[in-house]
Amino acid sequence: MIRDPYEIGTVTNPQWMDPEQKQCIRCTVTFPNHPMGITEPQVFFAMPTDVEAHGRALFARLVAGEFGPIASYVEDMEVIAAQAREQRDERLAATQWLVDRHRDEQDAGVPTTLDASTFK
Known part of the structure; x- marks a missing residue:
């Protein structure tokens, strides 16, 4: 089994990015063990269909409320x-x-x- 190299650190400001509130959550994430050594917070789009395991896992944790409430979708x-x-x-x-x-x-x-x- 291949280990996902992205450990999820802090997660802030989750907000739905689709009107149906089912497909995409934008948030700010830190990855303490980022393979490239990037330690500053990154804007991340978590999706249930993400090709990367950490994206799918983060989406599930966000929906479960682990990082607090998810702000509603607001049309740009x-x-x-x-x-x-x-x-x-x-x-x-x-x-x-x-x-x-x-x-x-x-x-x-x-x-x-x-x-x-x-x-x-």
Whole structure:
């Protein structure tokens, strides 16, 4: 049997990284016997399907509450902002033809389909 070289030391700040709260927990971990001698705390993502035994073991210990409560999933503000921009861009794209037609009519010097108050 191959021994996992990563002994789990201190574990802090566990937080779910998926909305279902089943697949991934982010935490800060120290590994006292890290093979490369790294002793400072490391951000670690523990998963039940991790290819490494220490990742699966840490996930199980976190879920069991060994390191305290796991903070709930919080959607990243950058993700929320990106979704809002995408919705905005879709709405703008859906009406761009109307803006283009209005400007074309103005440039051609013909009466516009929309009056100024409607166009705003």
